Amino acid sequence: MGLATPRPGEARPPAESPREAAPPSSRAPYIVGPSFDWAFFLLPPLLALGLGIAISGTPFSDEPVQLLGREKTWAGLMVGSLIHAHLVAVFFRSHGNPAIFRLYPLRFILVPILAWAAIRGSAVVAAGATVLATFWDVWHSGLQTFGLARIYDRNRGNPPSAGRRLDFWLNHLLYAGPILAGATMLDHFSSFESFDAVGMPWLASVPARMTAAHHAWTLGIVTVGGLFLLFYVAATVRLMREGHRPSFHKMFLLVTTGACSVYTWGFNSWGEAFFIMNLLHAVQYLALVWAMEGARLRERLRLKWGGLTLALFLGGVLTYGVWAELLDSSAESLWALTLVVSLMHFWYDGFIWSVARKQV
Numbered sequence: 001m002g003l004a005t006p007r008p009g010e011a012r013p014p015a016e017s018p019r020e021a022a023p024p025s026s027r028a029p030y031i032v033g034p035s036f037d038w039a040f041f042l043l044p045p046l047l048a049l050g051l052g053i054a055i056s057g058t059p060f061s062d063e064p065v066q067l068l069g070r071e072k073t074w075a076g077l078m079v080g081s082l083i084h085a086h087l088v089a090v091f092f093r094s095h096g097n098p099a100i101f102r103l104y105p106l107r108f109i110l111v112p113i114l115a116w117a118a119i120r121g122s123a124v125v126a127a128g129a130t131v132l133a134t135f136w137d138v139w140h141s142g143l144q145t146f147g148l149a150r151i152y153d154r155n156r157g158n159p160p161s162a163g164r165r166l167d168f169w170l171n172h173l174l175y176a177g178p179i180l181a182g183a184t185m186l187d188h189f190s191s192f193e194s195f196d197a198v199g200m201p202w203l204a205s206v207p208a209r210m211t212a213a214h215h216a217w218t219l220g221i222v223t224v225g226g227l228f229l230l231f232y233v234a235a236t237v238r239l240m241r242e243g244h245r246p247s248f249h250k251m252f253l254l255v256t257t258g259a260c261s262v263y264t265w266g267f268n269s270w271g272e273a274f275f276i277m278n279l280l281h282a283v284q285y286l287a288l289v290w291a292m293e294g295a296r297l298r299e300r301l302r303l304k305w306g307g308l309t310l311a312l313f314l315g316g317v318l319t320y321g322v323w324a325e326l327l328d329s330s331a332e333s334l335w336a337l338t339l340v341v342s343l344m345h346f347w348y349d350g351f352i353w354s355v356a357r358k359q360v
Contacts, residue, residue, distance in 0.1 A: 029155050029249055031148070032291045040287030041148055042253055045260040048280035052264070052272035061272065068326045077325060079275045079282075084338065085314075085321030086282040087345040089289045092313070094348045096293060096300070107348070112340050119336040127194040129339055134191040136346040141281050142175035143350070145257050148284070152250035162244055166235055167254075173225050174258035175265075181221035182266030184273050186211055286317070 030037045055061040061075040072080075094108050095101055101108055118125045149167055154160055179188055189207045196204035210217070240246060260280070264273040290313060298309040324338045 029152065029247070031151055031155070036287070036291070037249070041284055042249060042256075044280040044283045045253075045256040048276045048283070049260050049264065051279065052276035053270050055275070056270035056272050061275075069328065070326050072326070075272075075275055077322070079278050080325035081318060081321035082282040082286075083278050083321070084324035084341075085317040086285045087342050088320045088324075089286055089317045090345045090348045090352070092289055092293050092297065093352050094344075097296060100352060104351075111347075112344055115343060116336050116340045119339055120333055123198045124200070126336065126339070127198050127200075129343060130194050131191045133339060133342045133346070134188060136343070138176050138179060138188070139172070140346045140349060141277070142171040144281060144285060145175070145253065146171040148288075149250045149253055152247045152253065156245045156247040156250070158244055158247070163236065163239055166232055169228065170232055170254065170258075173228055174254070174261050177221045177225050178262045178265035181218040181225075182262075183268040184265050185214060185217070187274070286314070 031041060055075055061073055064071045064073055067077065093100065094104075115129075119129050120126075146167055149171070150160070150164065153163070153167070179185060186207055189210045192206040193204055195201075236244075236246075257280075261277065263269070264276045290310065294306065294309060294313070297313060298306055301309060301312070303309050303312075324341075327334055327338065329335050
């Protein structure tokens, strides 16, 4: 496929210590290549932040338009379509890759059908699935940056196990911490309000109770997060003394993504936090799927030109994205389908890419 490294899900034998298993790396430091990585993995946090600031207060972001009976801003349509597009893109990896599909046929065929039936058949399940999708998305987003960072660290010649747990919790702190402690907390917990319609007022009151305790959450996250950052730095220095080779690309990714998350989720100074964070996440994910599956997709479609394959890939997922974003929520069966796509994306991504396992 033209990649500089093996696939993220490919297992590596753990090492005893950085000094023991960190010979000079023969790998290139990039996942795909310099231009591709900088454009689609490393710079998206800064580029998305810049674009979010640029559109803030403009008609593109603020003035609603009527589209197929739905009232949307152009910015909302853009990022909403990208969100749905990247969600459905996982199916190119799960169902479009024969080697992976053969490993988990029940997960890929039976589970989505059962999930759709449960959501469609029970209002309580539908409300619970909505909340689950909201917070699974937060967990999943932190793991995406974690996976990319670990690959850059591995490509630098470091053993996959060294510092892995530190990076795991750092990425969740940098992504989920500003949500719990910052200006967008209520926006995330508002999904609990759907329980009010199914006669579960205690769960529906979660947003109000979180708002009442928000100051305590903020103080706790800032305190624990600050202590963890000090511990992370000290642990990294210790690893370096044992022979660990710092990866510039990993550090650049973590610093820029973390700073962007703190600034946008935490303060939302420009009112574009959801646009910025979802844009950078979707761009990285679509690029990763294309890098891993583009060549295989071209072979399966028997196409000569990679550009045409890319156009079909992006055209397909974006068509679904626009459709899902403009879908009338009163079409309950179709709405349930989009929710199943979201849940399967988070689940499939976890075990296909193996970003939550001791393999990268």
